[in-house]
Amino acid sequence: MQQEASAIVQTLKSKGLRVTPQRFAVYANLLSRADHPTVEQILTDLNKDFPLSSQATIYSSLQALREVGLVREVLLEQGVSRYDAHIEPHHHFYCRQCGAIEDIAWDTFECIQLNSLRPGLRGESYEVTIQGLCDRCNA
Numbered sequence: 136m137q138q139e140a141s142a143i144v145q146t147l148k149s150k151g152l153r154v155t156p157q158r159f160a161v162y163a164n165l166l167s168r169a170d171h172p173t174v175e176q177i178l179t180d181l182n183k184d185f186p187l188s189s190q191a192t193i194y195s196s197l198q199a200l201r202e203v204g205l206v207r208e209v210l211l212e213q214g215v216s217r218y219d220a221h222i223e224p225h226h227h228f229y230c231r232q233c234g235a236i237e238d239i240a241w242d243t244f245e246c247i248q249l250n251s252l253r254p255g256l257r258g259e260s261y262e263v264t265i266q267g268l269c270d271r272c273n274a
């Protein structure tokens with residue numbers, strides 16, 4: 136755990152970020168989970184052992200982490216921002232019944248040819264969201 140903490144501090148510093156307790160806590164929390172939490176979920180989790188956090192400080196920490204590319208925002212449901220510290224390209228599976236979200240490895244699908252768009256459109260990136268039922272809901 137000590138090792139992990141110093142690795143996190145190193146990562147933040149390597150991106151030129153000042154290491155604040157809030158940024159550290161938010162980033163460590165995101166690295167420790169794979170469920171793509173909302174700000175509210177991060178707040179609930181952090182307040183268990185870091186009771187000074189407010190939604191505003193979490194937002195500003197997330198903003199700083201996003202600006203340096205350590206965290207990305209994922210929009211899988213309309214109007215709901217979720218956050219992901221897994222920044223390598225990947226797709227998502229979204230369970231329409233329970234809302235569970237799971238990462239899908241990038242090479243699961245064949246590449247989409249962005250140059251098959253109609254002339255005039257220049258595609259730059261894409262990712263796939265598969266909607267369906269997770270193992271539990273499908274049982």
Ligand SMILES: [Zn+2]
Binds near residue numbers: 268
């Ligand atoms: Zn489900």
Ligand SMILES: [Zn+2]
Binds near residue numbers: 171226237238
């Ligand atoms: Zn993800």
